[in-house]
Amino acid sequence: MAAIPSGKLHDGPLPATAAELDPAGAKRGGTLRMRYLEPGHLDINRTLSCTTYHPLSYTMSKLVRARTGAGADPFRVEVEPDLAESWSVNDDATEYTFRLRQGVRTHDRLPTFGREFTSEDVRLSWERYRAGGSQRDVYAPVADVATPDDHTLVVRLSEPVVDFPANIASWSYLWPREVIDDPEAIEREAVGTGPFTLEEWSRGERAVFRRNPDYFEQGLPYLDEVIVSVEDDRAVAQDRFVAGEFLDIDVVDDVEMQRLLRDAGTTALGFKFPRSRGANVNGWHFQMSNPIFADERVRRAISLAFDRSAYDEARNAGDNASPDGPFSNAPMPWSFLFDEYPTGAANGEWYRYDPALASSLMRAVGYSATEPLGFELLSYYVTESFPDQVVPGINAVLPEVNIRYRELEQQPYIQLLSDRDFESAIGIVWGPPGYGMDQWIVPWWHSRGALNYNAVNDAVLDTMLERQRAETNDDQRRQLWRSIWDRVHDQVWDVWWPEAHTRGIQRDYLMNMRWHGLVGSYLCYGSDQARAVWLDDGAPGLDR
Numbered sequence: 001m002a003a004i005p006s007g008k009l010h011d012g013p014l015p016a017t018a019a020e021l022d023p024a025g026a027k028r029g030g031t032l033r034m035r036y037l038e039p040g041h042l043d044i045n046r047t048l049s050c051t052t053y054h055p056l057s058y059t060m061s062k063l064v065r066a067r068t069g070a071g072a073d074p075f076r077v078e079v080e081p082d083l084a085e086s087w088s089v090n091d092d093a094t095e096y097t098f099r100l101r102q103g104v105r106t107h108d109r110l111p112t113f114g115r116e117f118t119s120e121d122v123r124l125s126w127e128r129y130r131a132g133g134s135q136r137d138v139y140a141p142v143a144d145v146a147t148p149d150d151h152t153l154v155v156r157l158s159e160p161v162v163d164f165p166a167n168i169a170s171w172s173y174l175w176p177r178e179v180i181d182d183p184e185a186i187e188r189e190a191v192g193t194g195p196f197t198l199e200e201w202s203r204g205e206r207a208v209f210r211r212n213p214d215y216f217e218q219g220l221p222y223l224d225e226v227i228v229s230v231e232d233d234r235a236v237a238q239d240r241f242v243a244g245e246f247l248d249i250d251v252v253d254d255v256e257m258q259r260l261l262r263d264a265g266t267t268a269l270g271f272k273f274p275r276s277r278g279a280n281v282n283g284w285h286f287q288m289s290n291p292i293f294a295d296e297r298v299r300r301a302i303s304l305a306f307d308r309s310a311y312d313e314a315r316n317a318g319d320n321a322s323p324d325g326p327f328s329n330a331p332m333p334w335s336f337l338f339d340e341y342p343t344g345a346a347n348g349e350w351y352r353y354d355p356a357l358a359s360s361l362m363r364a365v366g367y368s369a370t371e372p373l374g375f376e377l378l379s380y381y382v383t384e385s386f387p388d389q390v391v392p393g394i395n396a397v398l399p400e401v402n403i404r405y406r407e408l409e410q411q412p413y414i415q416l417l418s419d420r421d422f423e424s425a426i427g428i429v430w431g432p433p434g435y436g437m438d439q440w441i442v443p444w445w446h447s448r449g450a451l452n453y454n455a456v457n458d459a460v461l462d463t464m465l466e467r468q469r470a471e472t473n474d475d476q477r478r479q480l481w482r483s484i485w486d487r488v489h490d491q492v493w494d495v496w497w498p499e500a501h502t503r504g505i506q507r508d509y510l511m512n513m514r515w516h517g518l519v520g521s522y523l524c525y526g527s528d529q530a531r532a533v534w535l536d537d538g539a540p541g542l543d544r
Helices: 051-061 119-130 164-171 235-244 254-264 296-304 306-314 355-365 385-396 410-417 437-445 461-468 472-491 527-532
Strands: 009-010 032-037 064-066 079-081 084-089 094-099 142-149 152-157 196-202 206-211 225-229 248-249 268-273 283-286 373-379 401-409 425-426 495-497 502-507
Touching: 009 094, 009 235, 009 254, 051 206, 051 225, 051 527, 064 164, 079 084, 079 164, 094 119, 119 142, 164 437, 196 355, 206 373, 235 248, 235 254, 254 268, 296 355, 296 401, 296 472, 296 495, 306 385, 355 472, 373 385, 385 401, 410 425, 437 472, 461 472
Parallel strands: 009 268, 032 225, 373 401, 373 425
Antiparallel strands: 064 079, 084 094, 094 152, 142 152, 196 206, 206 225, 248 502, 268 502, 283 425, 283 495
16 A cells, blocks of 8 residues: 555545555455454344354345445445345335346355355345344335346335335345255355355354355455454454554554554554444433433433543543534434534533533432432443443432442343343443444334334334435435434433544555444454455565
């Protein structure tokens, strides 16, 4: 990447080089060595997580996908063809017709033996999603799927969904019917139509993927092999990056960035930019079925008592510092709503720090310093922030509340969320990145949403959510999204806070791979890029 200065921090996403924008000279061969988080199984309809997504990104395909890599917009998602070479939609967004590429073949191994992949495979994959599981909300509007021929899929929806192509582009990998028919195979076999084949899965150590010679995109992949390793020790992972074993690494702050850039040498490219994806684990839900939180004054008061500027300075090195207050990364990705990265003013009046007003609201409800509101906040994530700063900080300035924090193990925590079986408040898990706004907001806030963990039931919000699904005018949709944004910030069903900017380092010989503000890093949800990544001269172990 000769056009990008190496060995120092780049303020913003790394720009594309001329070679990456016109990859006619892309080099072939070599082994890409990266990290991954090992999955417990390979069924993404059972567990919607980057642990499952990562191996499938090499071996499986979707109907449509997000454009990623050096030439992609780092803050928004453009949907592009994958197995579907084109698609069309009727005027009211209730019927989509997808035309599949012809001649796409499955991996030449058990149980498919390189047969042609057809629209029937897509239909059966979608039927499985529709039947239930982690993608239920995406496929709930699907009323009928027809396959008039082997290369055509006609989808009829029960309601208009303008974002339907974006919704299915994010997580919906497609299986061959032979794998769907075998419940055990779908958890252990990654046989699909993707650019690589799974050759080894050594539990707790690594997985090995090799170039699929029959991949349907001509000339791809450039790599011979991808080896992803489990490395849970952060210090060891950094050492392996410095040694050239891993070709990218995440970074906590600017101090760590400068140390790693120095240790890694002149081929290291550092970058820092704000995330555009919605909130993931930075905050908590109020249990809206609990009468205590039915009064919005209680929810607003607790939010007003949280000093987000102090939090941002302590946790994020002041990444979001602004005279208007730090921006708190809400579940609605800011890049769909604002032309530039916003400040705290965008979060509205209940995201200011105003302990006096908070106390006034609590007293108006009937609480006092001698008879405070006591409740328990549960979490598995952000287990330093909650007990060290968030909970004691609120308790210290708002004597009308007494929040008790309890840390849980992951499994019981996820179970409480899934069952909606928590009494008062619980840490947020907003899930993996959606590629359209609809996927970020309907499952989590609609009264019938499968992921509406804290039982939000607001008729005004339901109406707005349904209207945005059907609105085909871009300007009108954006206005609806702003109305939804204002509603959820005003009602404070959830509380979130500022997030640190994305910080990472990659080697300059790792070509056409970029972290994305909405999609994520290579480690989590960005591994699809391997199909078009190549290693330039200078990569370790490369003999050209």
